[in-house]
Amino acid sequence: MDNRLKKLRLEKNISQQKLANEIGVTRQAISLFEKGEREPRLETWIKLAKYFDVPKEYLQGSMSYSEYKKLKESRDKTFYYVDKIEKIMSKMLKEPNKSEKYTKEIYREFDSIKKELENMQNFRQ
Template sequence: MAFNDRLKELRERKGISQASLADDLGVSKSAISMYERGERNPDFETLETIADYFNVDMNYLLCKEDRSIYYLDPEAAEMAQEMYDRPEMKVLFDASRKATKEDIEQVAEILKKLGRK
């Protein structure tokens, strides 16, 4: 698998169009199309933005690793993925890569309490 395949896979898994991804990343739709066809590669800054957008490690995005290791704690990674799939919880993804499961649980509990008001 190459970067272009990984990008397309991540985009499709998220269920968004090329145009939507382009808007969210601040690039042109044609750039996304060229990335996915392997005709063009993004610069380093855009790669970082794409990795952050999909909540994956840069090495995963570049197909240097088979699984994303954005979070160093595997339990935190599992919990983060569950929360990532919930739109109201996406604020957690501004957190540090060194977040532990307990860190994420505490923030989630705070957010739940805030949502009850």
């Protein structure tokens, strides 16, 4: 399977040199990685995945685009619920007399997060 390094780099419109500088390897290494002539070490795959904000498996080509999109949607939903919890907690601090109401809302949002995490876990198996 071909990795998606070159595709993602071009989508971001960055040079091999800039990417190399960002993750701490040489431009030549990036070129070899993109051609599949050299395999990055695990720590380099992780740096690349973080840089492009994609799962390592997607970058390596072992995860399909549709799988990546499903995983990203679950992750985005999880962050959405976390943001909601932060807002509820802020309200709760301003209105301590309504803490029971807000506590129930927070538990409801935690349940949503648990479901998304289960979806991610089931997806990865």
